[in-house]
Amino acid sequence: MRVLVVGSTGVVGRRLVPLLEAVGHEVTCPAHPPARAVTEAAPEAVVNLLTATERDFPAQAAHTLYQAAQRVGASRVLTQSLAYAYQPGTGLADEDAPLWTHRTPRRFAPVLHALLELERLTDEAGGLVLRYGHLYGPGSAYAPDGSFAARVRARKVPLVGGGHSTLSFTHADDAATAVVAALDKDVTGVLNVVDDTPVTMHEFLPAYAALLDAPVPRRVPAALARLTTGSWGAAFMNGLRGADNSRARRRLDWRPRHPSWRAGIQGTSLRAGQWEA
Structure with missing residues (x-):
């Protein structure tokens, strides 16, 4: 199949392109403007890996x-798209759960608006939206040289309040295999592509810091965090809802190779500044 991948240099794209080629697809990775590349390459499938939050890739x-x-x-x-933009609630969110449109943290509101528009456009095109969880793997914020890891090492990511957020992670390799699985299936709509083992922020952050050989995260009351970091900082720590991957497993016949973030992260590799592929 001729596949055009927009955003091939991102966290998922770098894992996806070699995989597509390995299974026999003919891959085109355009520079801007991608629409012109569509005409030239005449692909049978288009994979958009730029989210609506990318400043150089607006909804238009x-x-x-x-x-x-x-x-x-x-x-x-x-x-x-994102699998951690669901309205806060109890239990894991399936694809029918509403996104965070009620009392949205101000800092997150523009991101959510852009995601809603991107998902709407994809639906109009008869396409499929793959909602990824917190992406990790080579080149991600959670990688040893990533921005989140650097902040944790510098003790700049405190555990706010009770750390009640539920995090669903997605390894970049699992995000890529979901794309490959979806290419030859007549599936539209929205699917959560996340791992099998959601984890609370209260459990994750100290364990992640330990794997980095970083200092133990500070603890900050939620009220104080709202004053210093705004509503989004407190919401990130206490309001995020995990996602259920049952529908993706069933409709794509897909399984995450990394069923939990612990299975995908090797502590010795993190300390050494390397990521185990």
Whole structure:
């Protein structure tokens, strides 16, 4: 299959392109503008790995991209989104749960608006949205040289309040295999592509710091955090809802190679500044 991948240099794209080629797909990775590349490459599938939060890829660009894909007869349009943008609630969120549109933290509101628009455009194009959890793996914020790891080492990520957020992680390799699985299946709508083992922030942050050989995270009351970091900082620590991957497992016949973040992260590799592939 001829596959055009937009965002091939990102965390997922770097893992996806070699995998697509290994299983026999013909891959095109365009520079901007991607819509022109669609006309030239005439792909059978378009994979958009740039989220709507990318400043250089607004919703209008996505609309133009999907229109170009339809003109050349592309049969599949796949787009990535977020599986941690669900309205806070109890239990794991499936794809029918509402996104965080009620009392949205101010800092997160523009991101959510952009994601909603991107998902709407994908739906209009008859495509499939893959909602990823907290992405980790080479090149990610959680990698040894990543931005989140650096902040944890510097003790700049305190455990706010009770750390009640539930985190669903997605290894970049598992995100990539989900794309490959979705290419040849007539599945549309939205799917959560996350691991099997959600973890609370209260459990994750100290354990992650230990794997980094970093200092124990400070503890900060939620009220104080709201004053210093705003509503999003407190919400990130206490309001996020984990996601259920049952539908993706069933409809894509997909299974995460890394069923939990612990299975995907090797402590010795983190201390050495290397990531185990």
